[in-house]
Amino acid sequence: MRLIRVCLFVLLAVEVLLAFYENRLKDHYVIIPHVLQGLKALTKCSVLPPGSAVSVLKSIFQDIHVQSLMLAERSCVYNILISLMESKEEELKGLGADFIFGFVQSVDGERDPRNLLLAFQVARNIIQRGYDLGKFVEELFEVMSCYFPIDFSPPPSDPRGITQEELVLSLRAVLTGTSQFAEFLLPLIIEKLDSDIQSAKVDSLQTLAACGLTYSHKELAEFLPGLWSSIRREVSQTASERVESAGLSALSALVSCLSRSVLNSDSEDVLQVFLSLVLKDCQHHLCEPDLKLVWPSAKLLQAAAGASYRASLIVSAAIIPALLEQYNNRTQCAHRRTLLEVLQGFVQPTALSRPADGEDSVLVAFQQSLCGVVFSALTESSAGLQVTATRVLSALGQQPGLMAQTDVEKAVDHLSRLILEEDDPKLSSAVVECSGSLAHLHPKAFISRLIPRLKEEILSGQSDAAVRQRCVTALASVSSLASVVQESTPVLLQVLASAHTGSCGFSVEEVAAVCISLQKIAEHARDSEEIGRFFHDIIIPHLLGLCLQAALQTRDAGHSSPLTDEAVLSAIVPVMSTACAALRSESASRMAAQAVSLFLDGDVSFLPENAFPSKIQLLQSRAESGGLSQLVCLLMACVCSLPRSVEIPEIDRLLLQLEDLSCTCTHLFSFTSAAKCFAGLVNKRPAGEALDAVLERVMKRISVELENTSSGQRTQAFTLLLWVSKALLLRYHPLSTALTDQLFALLSDPTLGSQAADGFGVLMSDCLDVLNRGCHADVRIMYRQRFFAENSTKLVQGFNSAEQEKKSCYLKALSHIVSNLPRQVQLTELPALLPLLLEALSCADQAVQLSTLSCLQPVLLEPPEALRNQLEALFSRLLALTTSPAMKVRIASLQCVHALSRLPEHTVLPFRARVLKALAVPLDDKKRLVRKEAVAARAEWFLLGSPGGR
C-alpha cells in the first residue's frame, strides 16, 4: 500500500512539476535554460503520466525558438526528444506530422557537431521506427541534406573526439534510411558527384551504395541514366583508388538492387535495360586492349556482373564471346595478355554472383572455348601471357563443371611441360601455384601424369640443376592430399638416396632444397592424420637411416656424402620436427621411444634396410670431428617437437649424455645441437624435484667450466648456459634469473664478451628449430617484455661502469634486446634508452651501428614524444653515418633519414636545408644501392614544406 502511495505521490508531483515547467517556458528568456534542464530530467523519469509527452513537446515547439538558444540548451531539447522517443513512442506517433514539423523547425540551422549527432539520431529514429512523415518528407529531407556532404575537421586536441567519420555515417543512415527520400536524394548525389573535392565524391558514391540496400527499382528507375553516366565518368577519369573502388561498389549496389526487383508481365526488365546501357558504353572499349579506358571499362563491367547471378548471366553472355573473338583476332602477345586478364576478372565469381545449388555456372556455355583459349595461351612464347593463363586455369578449375576430365588431363600435361621447359622465375612460380590449386581438386590426374614425368626427369641424371629444382618445388606444391603425398614423397626420398650414393651428382644446395620441399609437405600433416602417419611410418625412419648410413660410411671410408653436410642436416631437422609436432598421442609416444632407443642404445631395428653395425654409440663419439655426434640434431628434431603430454623414456640418462656431449665435444655444430636438444627437453619437463636436480647439476658444471679461464671448453659451457637460460626464460622458471645474470656478467669477459652479446639475440628472437610454439614448447606470453623490464637497468648500469673498450658489447646486447621487442613496448621504453642508442650510433663497431639503425628505423615511422627533444643529436649522428665505409650502414642510415621526413612538419623543417645538403654527397656514392636510397630520401625531404608536397 505504501509503495503505491509513494508512486501516486510521485506521479502527482511529476504532473505538477511538468505543468509548472511548461508554463515557465512562456516566461522570461533568462530562466529558459533552467526550465529545459528540469524538463530534461523529468522526461528521463519512468513514470511520466499519459499525455504529458505531447503537452511538453507542444509547449517546446510553440513557445521557444530552439535555434536562438545557446549550445547547451539546444542539446537539452534534442535530449528531451530522444528520451521521449524511447519511452512514449505511441503518444508521439499520435501527434502525426506535427511532431515532424516541430522537429524540422527546431533543428533548422543547427551548426554544432555535437548537437548534429543528436539531431541525426532523432531523425534516424523518426525514419526507422515508422513515424508518419506526412507532407513533410521534403522538409525533413531538406533540413538534413543541407549538411551533405559533410566536411568537418575537428579542432586539434579536441576533447570530445567527434570525427568526420562519425558524422558522415550518422547522416548517411538518415538520408538512406527511407525510400521516400529517393526523389530528392538521387539528384543531389548526381550534383555532388560533379564536385571537385575528392572526399565529397567518395561520400556521395558510398551514400549511393547504401541506397542500394533500401531502395527498390521503382525509386531508382528515373535516375539510372544520370547515375550511370556520373559513375562511369568518375571511375574512368579518377586518379584515386578510393574514388574508383567507391564508384565500383556503388554500381554493384545499384545492379544488385535492380536484380532484386520482381518482374511484371507488362513492364520491361529494368535490370536488362540498365545492363544494356552499361554494356553499350563499356563493351567497345574492350576491343582496344592497348588504350587506357580498357581497364576502367572492364572493372565497371566486372562490378556489374559480380552483383548478382542474373547480372553475371546477362553480362557474360555479351562479354565473353566478344572477348574470346577479340583474343583470337589479335596476334600481339601484349594485347592477348590484356584480354586474358580482363577475362580472368569475369571467370572468378564473387560471393553475390555465385550460382546457387542446382544452378549452373554462367560460363558453362563457353566452357569449351574458354579451355581452348587458355590452352593456346599456355603455348605462347610470352611469359606474361602464360602467367595470366595459369591464373585463369586455376579459376576455371575451382568451379565445378567447367573442366571435363579430358581438359584436366590436358591441363596437367601443359603444366608438366611448363615445369620442365620454362625457366622464367615468375612463370614457374605461377605454374607451381596453379598446379597446387588444381591438384587439390583433381589428385588423380596429377598422380597418373605429372608425378611420373617429374620423377623420370629428376632421376634421369641428365637435366640441369635448375630443371630439377623446379620439379622438386612442383612436387612439394601438388602434395596437399594424402593420396598425392604417398606418391610424391618417395620420389624425394629416392633423390636423397641417390645423392647419398653419389649417382646423379646432386649438389649440397639441391639436397637442402629437397629437404625444404619435404618440410612443406610435412606441414600438411597438421590437417591430415593420414599424412602424419605416413611420415611417421615411412619418411622419418628412411631419413634417419640415410643419415646414419652416410655418417658411418664417412667414418669408415672417408668418402663424404652430402647427407653429412651441416647445411643438409639443418634442413632435415625442420622436416622431422614439423612432422613430429603433428603426431597424435600414440604414434608420438612410439616415435619418442624409437628415437631414444636409437640414440642411447643403438637400437636400429625400426630403420629400413637394416644393415647397420649392432652397437653404435651415437652420443658418445667425442674423439672424431663431427661424424656420428652431429646426428644429435636429428634426435632434437624428433624428441623436442613432440606434444608436451608425451613422456620421453629414460629422460634422465638422456639428459646426462646430452650434457656430457655438449660440454666435451669439440665440434661446434654437434655441441650446439646437443645444448639445444638439452634445452628443448628441459623446457618441457614438468617442474619438480627431478628437474631441480638436473638443473642444479648442470649449473654447477657450467660455473666450474666458466670460472676456469684456462679451460679449452669455455665456449661449450657458454653455449649450454645460453640455451638452458633460454629454455627456462621462456617458461618463467625461477632459476632463469640466475642464469641470465651469469650471461650479463660474461659481457665484460675478455674472450666471451662478444659471443655473449650476440647470445642476447638468440635469447630474444624466435628459434626456428627448437623452443618455439610450433614445437609445443612452453612459451609464456610476453616473456620478452618481462625480461626487458627486469633487466634493462642492469644493462644500463653495466654499460656505465664498464671500461671504454668493453662498452660496445653492452651496446650490442642492448640493440639485440630492443630490436626484438614488440613495437608498442619499444615506443614506451625508448625515452629511457634513447641516450644509449644514440651512443651506440657513434660506437665504432659496424655491427652495433647496423643493428641499432635497424632497430631505430621502425620506431622512427611513428616516433614517440621523447624523440622530439633529441632530434639534433639524432640528425648529426645519422648524417655522419651516410658516409660510413660499410655499404649496409650507409643504406640503413639513409633509410632512417628518409623515415624522419615523415615526422610532423614543424619539428623537422628546421633541419631541411642541412639534410638536403648532406644528402647531396651520397647521391654520388659509388654503390648504386646507396644512391637509390639517397635519391628516395632526398626526394621526400625536398617535398617537405614545399607547396604540393606533403
Next chain:
Amino acid sequence: MSGGTRLENANPLIFQRSGDRLLTATDEDEDAADPIDDREIFDLIRSINDPEHPLSLEELNVVEQMRVNVNDEESTVSVEFTPTIPHCSMATLIGLSLKVKLLRSLPDRFKIDVHITPGTHASEDAVNKQLADKERVAAALENSQLLEVVNQCLSTRTM
C-alpha cells in the same frame, strides 16, 4: 579533374611498365664501383606521374630508356621525351618535372639536358628553349602554383 572539364586526350595508349632492375652480385659487392648508367637514370624518371592521368610517364611512353643518354665520366645526361599528342599543352610542365627530378637526384657535377624528341610536338623549339634556360627554370620554381604541380608529379602516389 572536375566532371565538367574534359581531358585533352581521354583515352591514351598504355604501355607496359618494365620490372624492377635485377640485383646482381656486383651490386652487393662493397668494393666494386657501379657507374651511373642509362637504366639508372630511366629508373629515376619513369615513375614520375603524368599531370593529367593517374599514370606514369613510362606507361604513357613519354619517356623511354632508349631516349636516355648518360656519360658518367663526362658528367652529362641527356633525356628526350615524347608528348602523347603534338599539341599537348602539358609538354612544358612534363619537361620541367623531368628537369627538377634530375636536379634533385643527381650529383651537381652533372650537366642536365632535357628536350622534346625531334618532330613530336608543334612548338618543340619554344619548349626546348624554355627548358634549357637556367634562369627561366629557376624563375618557374619560384612560382608556388607551378611548384605545387611539379611536386605533385614527383610525389609517390599514396592516395
